Each structure stands twice: as structure tokens, then as C-alpha cells.
Amino acid sequence: MLAVEARNISKTFISRERSSFYRGRKKVVEALKNVSFEISSGEVFGLLGPNGAGKTTMIKILSTLLLPDSGEAYVNGYDVVREPEKVRESIGVSLYSDRGFYWKLSGRENLLYFASLYHLEPGWAKDRVDELLSLLGLEEDADRLVEEYSTGMKSKLNIARALLHDPPVLFLDEPTIGLDPNSARKIREIILELKKKGKTVLLTTHNMFEADVLSDRVAIINKGKILAVGSPSDLKRRISSKSILEIELIGVKDNGAFETLRGLDGVVSMAHQWLDPSAGRVDLKVILDEKGSLREVLEHLLRTDNKMLSVKSIEPTLEDVFVYYTGERLESQA
Numbered sequence: 428m429l430a431v432e433a434r435n436i437s438k439t440f441i442s443r444e445r446s447s448f449y450r451g452r453k454k455v456v457e458a459l460k461n462v463s464f465e466i467s468s469g470e471v472f473g474l475l476g477p478n479g480a481g482k483t484t485m486i487k488i489l490s491t492l493l494l495p496d497s498g499e500a501y502v503n504g505y506d507v508v509r510e511p512e513k514v515r516e517s518i519g520v521s522l523y524s525d526r527g528f529y530w531k532l533s534g535r536e537n538l539l540y541f542a543s544l545y546h547l548e549p550g551w552a553k554d555r556v557d558e559l560l561s562l563l564g565l566e567e568d569a570d571r572l573v574e575e576y577s578t579g580m581k582s583k584l585n586i587a588r589a590l591l592h593d594p595p596v597l598f599l600d601e602p603t604i605g606l607d608p609n610s611a612r613k614i615r616e617i618i619l620e621l622k623k624k625g626k627t628v629l630l631t632t633h634n635m636f637e638a639d640v641l642s643d644r645v646a647i648i649n650k651g652k653i654l655a656v657g658s659p660s661d662l663k664r665r666i667s668s669k670s671i672l673e674i675e676l677i678g679v680k681d682n683g684a685f686e687t688l689r690g691l692d693g694v695v696s697m698a699h700q701w702l703d704p705s706a707g708r709v710d711l712k713v714i715l716d717e718k719g720s721l722r723e724v725l726e727h728l729l730r731t732d733n734k735m736l737s738v739k740s741i742e743p744t745l746e747d748v749f750v751y752y753t754g755e756r757l758e759s760q761a
């Protein structure tokens with residue numbers, strides 16, 4: 428059975444820029460362009476893409492918080508536009524941008540308050556809150572004020588709130604962003620625990636490791652378009668006949684030092700990331716097909732006046748799949 432179905436969803440935002448120079452200039456952003464995908468019941472599905480790719484917009488549409496301009500979407504079989512109440516009963520949502528807790532209440536009091544908003548029967552709600560505090564590992568901090576919570580604790584509380592009414596489908600927007608490695612690992616364990624309980628999870632992330640370890644299937648999204656969908660191993664297999672080089676350079680003045688590589692025979696895609704702009708340190712990924720030559724790439728780079736710190740031939744990761752399809756890195760560039 429399909430838990431989520433999106434068919435040709437498009438969404439454009441029109442806003443006014445507020446810069447003093449271009450006061451009121453109209454800005455049009457096509458956040459989603461004909462996006463389609465399906466998620467089976469019980470699946471963990473990752474939407475992987477960089478900042479601004481359209482991931483949160485997609486989650487907001489599926490959560491009935493935003494209306495699509497065109498296209499159709501169904502959650503748990505219900506139409507997000509025509510049956511929003513039924514959709515809301517079926518989902519738990521944890522949006523990165525909106526934690527919205529009451530800081531002067533404890534974690535437990537917050538959950539009990541939100542349970543009352545969901546009209547959960549008070550006796551049942553108390554047990555449910557205890558169960559969720561334990562699932563999320565928040566028992567010890569349950570009676571502290573939320574204003575004293577760390578970012579990780581607030582993220583866990585956010586997921587607990589999404590689970591209060593025991594919905595079959597969960598939408599988690601960047602569930603581990605800004606967390607220390609331990610808290611991030613804990614959240615990932617919780618997501619896998621939820622999968623074991625039969626929940627369907629749609630998570631958005633710009634972290635390829637997270638998408639890889641958690642998702643049954645991943646959709647790679649960039650600039651409002653889905654570029655590829657498949658299991659992490661499927662996606663990596665699509666580029667397994669290519670050679671992926673990771674080259675670290677120092678003393679690079681500008682992109683011109685490596686951009687000309689694109690013209691070399693056999694270079695199918697490449698993307699860079701500035702590691703330390705003041706020292707000109709750049710991490711460069713180059714994807715070659717069978718016509719490409721490592722020697723030619725290195726000779727080309729040595730002709731410029733930067734230094735090569737390391738060259739590695741690596742196994743494909745989801746980030747390389749992203750580079751292959753977009754010619755960009757997933758992480759932000761300087």
C-alpha cells in the first residue's frame with residue numbers, strides 16, 4: 428500500500444526583495460517543479476538535497492500547511508487538498524524551523540499540553556507521554572524547563588510531539604541538523620526503531636551519510652526537481668562504472684584553476700568545495716568515464732600554480748551521485 432504519493436507537484440513563491448537598492452523588486456522562486464514520488468507503507472524515504480532544494484516545501488505541502496499550485500498528493504490514501512483533516516490525523520510532523528514549545532513549561536508538561544490539543548484522553552495521554560519520553564531517552568530531563576534544554580533535547584522533544592497521536596506516517600524535516608554526533612546518532616536509532624514499529628518515515632536531509640544509513644530509498648532533489656530515485660545502493664551502482672577522484676589542492680586563487688578540467692575528454696562531472704578560502708584549499712571531485720585519464724587530469728592541474736595535497740580514488744557515495752547529476756557539491760560552497 429502507498430503511504431505517500433506525490434504527482435507532478437509544483438509550487439512557486441512570489442515575494443518582494445527588501446534590499447534598500449531594489450526596494451520591492453519581485454522575486455519568483457520555483458521551489459518545486461513537477462515533483463513526483465511514491466512511498467510505500469513502512470518505508471523510510473529520504474529526500475536528499477542542498478539548502479533551498481525544495482525539501483521543506485514538499486513536507487509542508489504533504490502536511491497540508493501549504494497548498495500546491497498544481498499536481499496532486501495523497502497521504503495514507505487521503506488527498507492533501509480535499510481531505511486535509513484526514514491527512515492531519517494520519518501524520519506526525521517535525522519541522523526544523525518550528526519547534527514552538529513553551530519554554531517556561533517542562534518537557535513533560537509541553538507534551539501533555541499538546542496531547543490535550545490533539546484531544547487525547549487524559550489518562551491515556553499520561554501513559555503515552557511516559558512511553559515517548561522513554562523512547563526518546565528524555566525521562567531524566569522530562570521535568571526540566573524546556574528553556575534549559577539543549578538543541579538535541581529539543582529535537583527529541585519535537586519528534587516525541589510528532590508521535591503523540593501514534594500516526595502511521597511521519598514527516599521529519601532535517602531531524603539531526605545542528606546536533607552533536609551523539610545526539611544525531613540517537614535520533615537515527617530512534618528513526619530505525621520507528622521503522623521497526625511499522626511507521627512510514629519521510630525525512631529530509633542534506634547529509635548524504637544520514638540518507639544512506641537510514642533510507643530504504645532516496646530521492647535526490649536539487650532546485651525543485653527530483654533527479655534520481657532509488658535505494659542508496661541502486662543509486663551508487665548507477666555510477667559504479669565511473670572513476671571518482673577526490674583531489675585536495677592548496678594555493679588555489681580562483682575557480683579558473685580547475686574549471687577548465689570540464690573540457691577534458693572523459694570528465695563527465697566535477698564539483699568543488701572550498702575548505703579554507705584564505706589558504707586557497709579546495710576539495711575537488713572529478714568523475715571520469717572510461718574515456719577519462721587520471722594522468723591527464725593530474726597533468727592539467729599541475730600546469731597551474733597550485734599544489735596538490737592528495738589524490739584519492741574513492742568508492743561512490745550518495746554525494747558523488749549528486750555531483751554526477753548536478754555538477755555541484757551537497758555541502759555549501761564558499
Ligand SMILES: Nc1ncnc2c1ncn2[C@@H]1O[C@H](COP(=O)(O)OP(=O)(O)OP(=O)(O)O)[C@@H](O)[C@H]1O
Pocket residue numbers: 440441442456457458476477478479480481482483484485
Ligand atoms: N514562504 C516563502 N516565500 C518565498 N520563498 C520561499 C518561501 N518558502 C521557501 N521559499 C524558497 O523556496 C526554495 C525552496 O525552499 P525550501 O525551504 O523548500 O528548501 P529546502 O530544501 O528545505 O532547504 P533548507 O534546508 O535550506 O530549508 C528556496 O529558494 C526558498 O528560499
